[in-house]
Structures are given as C-alpha cells and as structure tokens.
Amino acid sequence: MASSNGKKAVMAVTGAVMVGFLLLHMLGNLKIFLGRESFNDYAHALRTLLEPIAPYRTVLTILEIVLVASVVLHMWAAISLARRARQARPVKYVAKKSQAGGYATHIMRYGGITIALFVVWHLLDLTFGVVNPKGFDSAPADRMIAGFDLSRWWVTLLYLVAVVMVGLHLRHGVWSAFQTLGWANRARYKALRATASLLSAVLVVGFLAPPLAITFGVVK
Amino acid sequence: MNLTLKVWRQSGPADAGRMVTYKVQDVSPDMSFLEMLDVLNERLIIEGDDPVAFDHDCREGICGMCGMVINGVAHGEQRATTTCQLHMRHFEDGATITIEPWRAAPFPVVKDLVVDRSAFDRIIQAGGFVSVPAGSAPDAHSVPVRKEDADSAFDAATCIGCGACVAACPNGSASLFTAAKITHLSLLPQGQPERVTRAKAMVDQMDAEGFGGCTNTGECTAVCPKGIPLDTIARMNSDYLQANKK
Numbered sequence: 001m002a003s004s005n006g007k008k009a010v011m012a013v014t015g016a017v018m019v020g021f022l023l024l025h026m027l028g029n030l031k032i033f034l035g036r037e038s039f040n041d042y043a044h045a046l047r048t049l050l051e052p053i054a055p056y057r058t059v060l061t062i063l064e065i066v067l068v069a070s071v072v073l074h075m076w077a078a079i080s081l082a083r084r085a086r087q088a089r090p091v092k093y094v095a096k097k098s099q100a101g102g103y104a105t106h107i108m109r110y111g112g113i114t115i116a117l118f119v120v121w122h123l124l125d126l127t128f129g130v131v132n133p134k135g136f137d138s139a140p141a142d143r144m145i146a147g148f149d150l151s152r153w154w155v156t157l158l159y160l161v162a163v164v165m166v167g168l169h170l171r172h173g174v175w176s177a178f179q180t181l182g183w184a185n186r187a188r189y190k191a192l193r194a195t196a197s198l199l200s201a202v203l204v205v206g207f208l209a210p211p212l213a214i215t216f217g218v219v220k
Numbered sequence: 221m222n223l224t225l226k227v228w229r230q231s232g233p234a235d236a237g238r239m240v241t242y243k244v245q246d247v248s249p250d251m252s253f254l255e256m257l258d259v260l261n262e263r264l265i266i267e268g269d270d271p272v273a274f275d276h277d278c279r280e281g282i283c284g285m286c287g288m289v290i291n292g293v294a295h296g297e298q299r300a301t302t303t304c305q306l307h308m309r310h311f312e313d314g315a316t317i318t319i320e321p322w323r324a325a326p327f328p329v330v331k332d333l334v335v336d337r338s339a340f341d342r343i344i345q346a347g348g349f350v351s352v353p354a355g356s357a358p359d360a361h362s363v364p365v366r367k368e369d370a371d372s373a374f375d376a377a378t379c380i381g382c383g384a385c386v387a388a389c390p391n392g393s394a395s396l397f398t399a400a401k402i403t404h405l406s407l408l409p410q411g412q413p414e415r416v417t418r419a420k421a422m423v424d425q426m427d428a429e430g431f432g433g434c435t436n437t438g439e440c441t442a443v444c445p446k447g448i449p450l451d452t453i454a455r456m457n458s459d460y461l462q463a464n465k466k
Contacts, residue, residue, distance in 0.1 A: 004393075004433035005423050005460050081391070081433045088325050088392030088432035094226070094239055095318040097292035099388065099442035106390070108435065176436040182458025185451045 004084060007077040012177035014070035014077075019170065019199070021067055026206040032219055033210070036141035043140040075116065082109055104168045111169040118162035125155070148214040156215040160208060167204040171196050221247040221308060224316040225260065227272055230329050237329065239318070249309035253296065254279060254286060256308055257319075273332040281305040281445065284380030287387070288333045289320040294384035294443040302382065302445040322387035326394070326429040337383050339429040340397060346425035347418035348401040350410045369407045377404035378446040385440035385448075391432030396440035398426050399456035400448045406459055419459030 001010060028046075031039045049059035098106065121131070126143055129136035133146045148156050174196035178184045184192055213219040223244045230237030244260050251259070254276050261271035277285035281302040288303055290296035296306045311317065319333065327335040365373075377400075385396035402419050405411030411418070434453055441450045 003424060004427050004431075005457060006464070008433055008457070009461060081435070085391035085393075085432035085435075088430055089323055090325050091237070091323050093289060093292060093320055093323055094228075095289075095292035095320070097297075098439065099293055099297075100438035102438070105435070105437045172436070179436050179450070179454050180434075180457055182454050182456075182461055184454040186449055189451070 004081060007081055008180045010073050010077045011081075012180040014074040015173055015177050017066065017070040018074065019174065021063075022166070022203055022207075026203055029210045030206060032141060032144060033213070036139070036145070039141040039144070040139050071116075071119075075112070078109065078112055102172070104172045108169060108172055111165045114165045115162060115169060118158070118165075121158070122162075144210070145214050145219065148211040150215055150217070153215060156211050159211050163204055163207045166207070167200040170200040170203065174199055221249060221311070221313045223247055223256070223311065223314070226316065226318045227332070228320045229272070229332055230321075231270075232331060233328050247308055249307070251308045252279065252304055253290070253306040253308065254304050273330075273334045275334050276304060279304040282380060284382040287322060287382045287384055289318075289322065289387055291318055294322070294387040295382075295445055299442075300445055300447050302380075305445075322383050324383075324386045324392040324431070326392075326431050327383060327386060335383070337381070339431070340381050340383065340394070342429060343394065343398055343422050343425045344401060347414065347421035348405070350405060351414065352410065354410070363409050365408060373404045373407040376400045376407070376448060376452050379404075379444075379448050380446060382445060384443045384445060386431065388439040388443040389432065389434075390437060390439060391435055393434045393440075394426050394429070394431040395434035395453050395456065396444065396448055396450075398422050399452035402456045402459060403452040406455060416459055416463035419456060420463035423456065423460045 001007070028039075028042055031042045046060050047057045124130045125132050125147055126140075129138060129143055132138075132143050133149075133152075134143045138146075148159070175184070175189075175192040178188075178192050210219065225242045225244060226239045227242060228237055229240045242260055242264075244256060244263075247256050247259065254274070257272060257274060264271045274288060275285045277283045279286070281304060284302075286303040287295060290303070290306070295301060295303050296310070298306050298310055321327075321329050321333045322335045322337075324335075326339040327337055330336050379397060379400035381397060383397070386392060386394050389395075402422060405418065406415045436450070436453070438450055441448060
C-alpha cells in the first residue's frame with residue numbers, strides 16, 4: 001500500500017465508495033420533489049435502518065465511518081502522490097504544452113481541494129445547520145428549502161460550482177479507477193470513458209435539480 | 221530558413237542552468253532537427269564557444285538515444301517521431317524554438333540536453349528479462365502464440381526507452397516505459413513463470429528511482445515516438461496488484 005501503485009489502488013477503491021455514496025445521496029435529494037414529508041421520512045428512514053435489530057442510527061453511523069475513512073484515505077493517497085510528483089520534477093519546464101487534451105485530467109488536484117472545502121461548508125450548512133437560517137433543530141427539508149432560498153442565491157451558486165467540479169473530477173476519476181485496478185484495455189476504453197461521462201452528467205444534473213428548483217421557486 | 225533557438229545550457233550536474241538564445245541562419249527545410257543543431261554547433265566551435273551537448277546515435281528513429289523537449293513537447297509536436305526524425309520543414313521560417321532536456325529528478329542532467337537515463341537500466345535489471353536459457357531462436361511454430369497477443373506484445377516491445385514518457389508526464393512517472401517492458405513479456409509464454417514477481421520488482425524499482433506515480437493523463441502515449449498504448453499501464457497495474465495479493 002505504501003508504493004505509488006498501492007496508493008493509486010487506494011484512491012480507486014475509496015473513490016468508488018464515494019461515487020456509491022454520491023449516487024445514493026443524489027437519489028435521496030430528489031425526494032424533495034415529492035414534498036417535504038417524503039424528504040423528511042427518507043431522512044428518518046436512514047436513521048432507523050435495520051431497527052429493531054440494530055439500535056437507532058447504527059447502520060448510518062457505520063456508513064458514515066466508512067465514508068469518512070474513504071475520504072481520509074483518498075486525500076492521504078492524493079497528497080502523498082502529489083508530493084512524490086513534485087519531487088520527481090524539481091526543475092520546471094520553461095515551455096510545456098499538453099498533448100493529451102482533456103483539461104479534466106489536469107485539474108484533478110485543484111478539483112479535489114475545491115470539493116473538500118465545499119464539503120466542509122456543505123456539512124456546516126445542511127447537516128449541522130450552523131450557517132443555515134433554520135439552525136440544527138429543524139426538519140431536514142426545512143433546512144434544505146431555506147438554505148437555497150433566492151435571498152441566499154450565492155449559496156446556490158457555490159453549490160453549482162462545487163457540483164460541476166465533482167462532475168469534472170469524476171469524468172477523469174471513474175475511468176481512471178478502472179485503469180488503476182487493471183480492468184481497462186484498449187477495447188474497453190471507449191465504453192469506460194462514455195460511462196464516466198454519463199455517470200458524471202447524471203450526478204451533476206441530479207444534484208443541481210433540487211437547489212435550482214428551490215432557488216427559482218419551483219419547490220416551496 | 222532562419223531560426224532563433226532558446227537552448228538550455230548547463231555545464232554540469234552542479235550548475236543551475238539557464239536558457240541561452242542563438243540565431244541559426246541558412247537552415248535547409250530538409251535537415252533533421254539534429255542536423256540543424258549540428259550546424260549551430262559547428263559555428264559555436266569555430267567561434268571558440270562550447271557546443272551544445274545532446275545525445276544521438278542511429279539518427280533513424282530506432283535507438284532511443286536522442287530526445288529533447290522542443291517547444292514544450294517531448295520530441296516536438298510531430299506525433300510518433302523521434303527528435304532525429306523530426307525535420308525542419310515542420311517549422312516556420314523565422315520561428316523561435318525552445319529546446320530543453322528531459323526534466324525529471326531520476327534523469328539528472330549530465331550536460332546541456334544530455335540526461336543520465338541509467339534509472340531505466342536499473343528498472344530493466346530489476347526484472348525486465350526471462351531467466352531461462354533461451355538458446356537460439358526457436359522455430360516459429362514450436363510454442364503457439366495467439367496472433368492478438370503476439371501483436372500486442374510486439375506493440376509494447378517497440379519501446380526504445382528514450383524517456384519521452386517521463387519527460388511529458390506531469391508527475392514525472394516512468395509508468396509507460398515500465399509497463400511496455402512488463403507487457404511485452406507478460407503476453408508471451410516465455411514471460412509467464414516470472415510474470416507477477418517481475419511486475420512487482422520493476423514497479424518497486426521505479427518507485428525507488430524517484431519517478432512519480434501515474435495519474436492516467438495520457439500525456440506519455442501522446443508523445444511516445446512508438447505510440448506505446450496506455451493499456452500497457454493497466455496490464456502492469458493488474459500484474460502488480462496480483463503480486464501483492466500473494
């Protein structure tokens with residue numbers, strides 16, 4: 001795991017965990033279109049999974065631990081690989097022209113940092129309610145709808161930028177994970193890239209629909 | 221053709237190095253890039269200056285000795301071409317051309333545009349071979365090999381070890397080189413007994429030399445004079461992960 005290839009494998013696996021989380025998170029968000037009740041019920045159901053076999057919030061807490069561990073490991077691997085890359089080229093080129101195209105590949109590190117900073121804000125806003133008008137002791141749907149109110153248009157804008165960053169990050173990240181784990185080959189490249197683009201597009205649209213609908217008053 | 225060259229000059233490993241501007245007159249469009257540098261060097265020698273040092277040998281694109289970053293691209297913008305096979309007709313008259321050495325910590329500059337690529341040799345020494353008495357070439361039909369495998373192995377085996385992949389990689393990774401060497405053996409029957417140990421030994425040596433990790437940008441394969449495909453790296457990763465499972 002300490003080798004550069006091992007770290008890449010860690011990034012691929014933890015990345016896959018996070019993509020899985022994002023898909024579920026996106027589906028959950030879309031519940032807001034079915035009304036506040038439906039959204040709140042979903043939030044409650046997450047906490048009562050497997051009750052009464054497991055006590056309140058057991059499954060969710062386990063999932064949260066896996067997710068946090070994935071985020072930490074992904075960042076650890078990324079930082080140590082970025083440091084390694086910097087050491088591998090101590091003298092920079094006077095002129096350097098990219099030949100592979102695809103700017104998504106070249107903004108992975110900045111994209112990762114942007115997303116990490118956004119996640120901090122996002123948790124403070126909608127999970128802990130610290131920077132949310134409704135505060136912590138409120139129904140999830142109320143926090144969501146108040147959070148993306150037109151008067152807080154800049155929150156929606158911030159969210160939009162972050163979600164697009166996630167999309168770009170995954171457009172490279174998803175197919176890259178297959179390559180890193182050794183499951184890619186030239187016959188599969190086209191399909192893998194198409195899958196990565198499609199998945200990114202679905203996530204971007206799915207995540208942007210609720211906040212935009214709220215900001216523009218479609219969902220009240 | 222008249223050209224302005226901005227060339228990296230570095231007197232030795234300890235020197236910090238700098239870009240120096242030279243004018244070159246009466247360059248024929250039929251000259252190769254290296255011949256154009258020969259013209260510059262002849263003039264520098266006559267003027268009592270130090271000629272620009274650069275590596276070259278066969279000058280027909282098969283030995284892997286030459287290589288420099290031309291206008292920000294390893295071996296220049298002409299695809300699938302070594303520096304020696306790049307001709308001046310691809311440049312505009314009056315153009316300014318920047319010329320730099322491969323830049324990577326494991327490739328220390330010896331002088332000017334010459335870098336020490338011994339790190340590649342050590343990666344090969346770590347496992348890029350088959351340890352069986354191979355004898356003379358066997359009859360072509362004595363060990364059957366699928367045509368597809370033979371073709372892919374040959375694609376990988378065309379790697380000349382020039383180092384352009386490392387030069388182009390934003391991470392300074394030697395993954396394409398190492399993967400090409402691993403692939404051309406791991407696709408053939410002779411390479412099977414040591415397949416996973418080879419991958420582990422070579423990848424670990426690549427790390428030990430100080431090359432960066434691969435982030436699948438594809439910059440390497442874009443500049444590779446032999447067009448080594450990116451899926452060789454997937455094969456290397458697969459073999460490497462297998463080795464670590466055991």
